[in-house]
Amino acid sequence: MSLAGLARDAGDAGDYFIPYPDQVLENVLENVLVFLKSRRDRNAVSLVCKSWYRAEAYTRSEVFIGNCYAVAPRRVTKRFARVRSVTVKGKPRFADFSLLPQDWGAHFTPWVAVMATAYRALEKIHLKRMSVTDDDLAVVAHSFPNFKELVLVCCEGFGTGGLAVVVSECRHLRVLELIEDEVFDDEVDWISCFPSDGPSNLESLSFDCVESPINFESLEKLVARSPLLKKLRLNRHVSVQLLYRLLIRAPQLTHLGTGSFSPLEESNNENTRETDYVSAFAACRSIVGLSGFREIAPEYLPAIIPVCANLTSLNLSYANIDAEQLKPVIRHCHKLQVFWVLDSICDEGLQAVAATCKDLRELRVFPIDGAENAEGPVSEVGLLAISLGCRKLQSILYFCQQMTNAAVVAMSKNCPDLVVFRLCIIGRYRPDHVTGEPMDEGFGAIVKNCKKLTRLAVSGLLTDMAFSYIGQYGKLVRTLSVAFAGDSDIGLKYVLEGCTNLQKLEIRDSPFGDSALRSGLHHFSNMRFVWMSSCQVTQEGCLDVARQLPRLVVEVFRRDEEEGGQRGDFVDTLYMYRSLDGPRADAPLFVKIL
Amino acid sequence: MDLINFEATELRLGLPGSTGEQPEKKSTPSPVNTNKRSSSEMDSSISEKQDSSRSPPPTKVQVVGWPPVRSHRRNILQGKKSESEMGSGIYVKVSMDGAPYLRKVDLKVYKSYGELMKGLQEMFKCIIGLYSEMEGYKSEYAPTYEDKDGDWMLVGDVPWDMFLTSCRRLRIMKSCEVMES
Numbered sequence: 001m002s003l004a005g006l007a008r009d010a011g012d013a014g015d016y017f018i019p020y021p022d023q024v025l026e027n028v029l030e031n032v033l034v035f036l037k038s039r040r041d042r043n044a045v046s047l048v049c050k051s052w053y054r055a056e057a058y059t060r061s062e063v064f065i066g067n068c069y070a071v072a073p074r075r076v077t078k079r080f081a082r083v084r085s086v087t088v089k090g091k092p093r094f095a096d097f098s099l100l101p102q103d104w105g106a107h108f109t110p111w112v113a114v115m116a117t118a119y120r121a122l123e124k125i126h127l128k129r130m131s132v133t134d135d136d137l138a139v140v141a142h143s144f145p146n147f148k149e150l151v152l153v154c155c156e157g158f159g160t161g162g163l164a165v166v167v168s169e170c171r172h173l174r175v176l177e178l179i180e181d182e183v184f185d186d187e188v189d190w191i192s193c194f195p196s197d198g199p200s201n202l203e204s205l206s207f208d209c210v211e212s213p214i215n216f217e218s219l220e221k222l223v224a225r226s227p228l229l230k231k232l233r234l235n236r237h238v239s240v241q242l243l244y245r246l247l248i249r250a251p252q253l254t255h256l257g258t259g260s261f262s263p264l265e266e267s268n269n270e271n272t273r274e275t276d277y278v279s280a281f282a283a284c285r286s287i288v289g290l291s292g293f294r295e296i297a298p299e300y301l302p303a304i305i306p307v308c309a310n311l312t313s314l315n316l317s318y319a320n321i322d323a324e325q326l327k328p329v330i331r332h333c334h335k336l337q338v339f340w341v342l343d344s345i346c347d348e349g350l351q352a353v354a355a356t357c358k359d360l361r362e363l364r365v366f367p368i369d370g371a372e373n374a375e376g377p378v379s380e381v382g383l384l385a386i387s388l389g390c391r392k393l394q395s396i397l398y399f400c401q402q403m404t405n406a407a408v409v410a411m412s413k414n415c416p417d418l419v420v421f422r423l424c425i426i427g428r429y430r431p432d433h434v435t436g437e438p439m440d441e442g443f444g445a446i447v448k449n450c451k452k453l454t455r456l457a458v459s460g461l462l463t464d465m466a467f468s469y470i471g472q473y474g475k476l477v478r479t480l481s482v483a484f485a486g487d488s489d490i491g492l493k494y495v496l497e498g499c500t501n502l503q504k505l506e507i508r509d510s511p512f513g514d515s516a517l518r519s520g521l522h523h524f525s526n527m528r529f530v531w532m533s534s535c536q537v538t539q540e541g542c543l544d545v546a547r548q549l550p551r552l553v554v555e556v557f558r559r560d561e562e563e564g565g566q567r568g569d570f571v572d573t574l575y576m577y578r579s580l581d582g583p584r585a586d587a588p589l590f591v592k593i594l
Numbered sequence: 595m596d597l598i599n600f601e602a603t604e605l606r607l608g609l610p611g612s613t614g615e616q617p618e619k620k621s622t623p624s625p626v627n628t629n630k631r632s633s634s635e636m637d638s639s640i641s642e643k644q645d646s647s648r649s650p651p652p653t654k655v656q657v658v659g660w661p662p663v664r665s666h667r668r669n670i671l672q673g674k675k676s677e678s679e680m681g682s683g684i685y686v687k688v689s690m691d692g693a694p695y696l697r698k699v700d701l702k703v704y705k706s707y708g709e710l711m712k713g714l715q716e717m718f719k720c721i722i723g724l725y726s727e728m729e730g731y732k733s734e735y736a737p738t739y740e741d742k743d744g745d746w747m748l749v750g751d752v753p754w755d756m757f758l759t760s761c762r763r764l765r766i767m768k769s770c771e772v773m774e775s
Binding site: 428483 | 659661687
């Protein structure tokens with residue numbers, strides 16, 4: 001019995017045909033498995049025996065593909081026939097930092113083409129770092145009658161024209177979230193393309209990354225007829241005055257992206273305006289998440305004070321404000337769990353955060369200025385303050401110009417719940433600026449004391465010692481990011497031999513070569529990917545790995561797209577990953593697959 | 595791969611630091627490992643600093659993708675600043691009737707209408723041809739531009755320098771439509 005075939009036959013109904021199972025046991029199992037959501041549990045279930053494998057495959061409704069090239073689309077649709085939600089991730093993360101050539105791949109087209117016939121009842125598509133075209137979006141709009149949710153994160157290749165097709169034809173659309181995408185400005189008025197007859201089902205609309213202006217009148221009408229709208233994230237073309245008009249129409253919002261948060265024209269009566277905004281925010285009793293502030297006029301920031309007491313998430317990472325401007329607001333945010341901010345608030349601002357936000361779980365401090373200066377607005381002082389005040393911290397991303405081992409050690413002891421520790425000392429090769437020592441001991445303490453750590457990014461002056469610590473203590477580490485660090489192959493060897501749970505390894509500009517690469521042969525097949533750029537691996541070394549691990553796809557290329565992949569004696573970029581279906585057919589000319 | 599001594603590469607099961615060989619000396623380590631091979635963008639700084647490759651590089655060195663901040667975020671923040679820093683390029687949007695998406699060109703790159711036409715033809719893979727006062731554009735497409743006042747003009751009407759200062763955006767229209775407007 002071919003389930004895929006049965007599913008196809010019933011395709012037009014927009015739902016799946018459920019066959020009568022022959023075995024009672026499988027029937028019972030299926031009914032139980034329906035409740036199993038975790039994909040790790042499901043993978044375990046599928047390994048028990050063939051019968052359980054089949055039952056698990058019938059009942060898996062959410063498919064997660066961590067690497068679009070690890071498996072061919074058809075293999076997925078053949079195994080899982082009754083899928084309602086698909087998540088696909090494409091490019092390696094270093095693509096975000098211009099380290100991956102433009103036309104490398106991660107095309108959504110082959111996936112959507114196969115799903116269009118196999119998954120007629122598909123409701124949700126979630127893509128990250130994929131190349132998506134307007135045509136792909138059109139296929140989505142036309143193929144899935146029950147389509148409800150589209151979430152695109154860090155994607156590119158489509159424009160406002162593609163969005164228009166989706167919003168006009170997907171009548172059941174509840175969620176459209178565009179997060180950090182690059183969206184072409186085709187000058188199509190997509191906001192006006194939402195069906196205007198009757199109330200909409202829209203629950204979440206995020207377009208803060210869309211650089212083109214939008215038709216505000218249409219947006220206002222859309223918001224007015226969307227009683228279920230809970231999340232609204234505007235782009236920077238929505239001024240604070242226009243935001244006000246939306247706020248008073250949607251007091252039921254839980255998450256708001258405020259747009260530019262600055263006035264469009266000169267406001268002639270400051271006081272009245274401010275009072276109005278405060279009332280508008282005060283009326284939004286349900287807001288728990290705030291973001292946006294794309295071009296903030298700091299004098300408007302206090303308007304959000306009425307909602308601060310309930311805020312669990314605040315993203316000020318586009319707001320160039322100082323400590324004095326932050327303090328009146330942050331001191332009300334007792335419930336804050338997620339806080340993203342610019343280093344413009346300085347150590348003093350971080351101290352204010354530490355004083356109030358006792359429940360903080362995630363902190364991200366981004367740099368305003370990426371130049372490698374000696375001075376920076378935040379330092380070990382801010383890090384230490386946070387570690388003392390926010391004991392429940394689980395995740396931190398901290399950009400700074402200088403750091404000390406002492407502060408990092410302190411954090412490792414004060415914040416034992418840390419799962420994610422990403423410290424980026426912008427000055428490359430910078431040692432502890434007080435002792436002159438490498439940053440080995442700090443990171444060593446993190447892996448040693450933070451027993452739940454799964455993700456680590458290192459920086460500063462680091463010797464092989466740091467990697468020896470990571471290999472020795474970082475047993476739960478799944479993701480490791482290394483840049484401009486280490487002395488020799490030994491460093492990488494420590495990691496590959498010690499970090500038994502390593503899944504994703506991304507390294508740039510570090511002196512690791514073939515010998516180190518070889519020491520990971522036993523583990524590469526258990527990993528999602530390995531990225532090494534501007535290191536010291538040679539063509540022969542990579543070829544060796546490719547020969548010994550036939551299930552691994554070993555890609556070699558140059559960032560500037562010159563063919564051959566070599567830069568002098570060494571390989572410019574090595575990107576390798578396991579795949580069930582061999583090397584991809586869509587590799588551009590400059591990518592060499594060994 | 596240069597090894598300072600055998601012990602440095604020896605794999606041991608002892609706790610780190612138990613060798614007695616402290617990492618202090620690594621604060622100004624031998625430059626060999628980093629000098630041998632570096633990404634091209636660092637070559638210029640590294641070759642000047644053979645002895646102290648581990649000291650902070652000159653502040654103006656532009657290393658690609660560093661610090662690891664998404665270009666989207668970086669551009670947004672420096673949006674206002676970069677317009678003046680971008681070497682005073684004049685970026686205008688270019689659309690072509692029938693083409694699926696817009697492009698951007700830096701007008702500063704071109705020295706004349708002829709060069710601009712060549713560039714646009716390359717970009718959109720079309721034939722525009724040259725402008726003549728009498729006959730307009732002798733081809734399927736005609737380039738137009740929106741000037742400071744919001745009016746749409748045929749490209750080539752005014753001297754090149756004046757065009758540079760007044761052009762806000764470009765649109766390559768079908769010739770037949772130009773006649774009508």
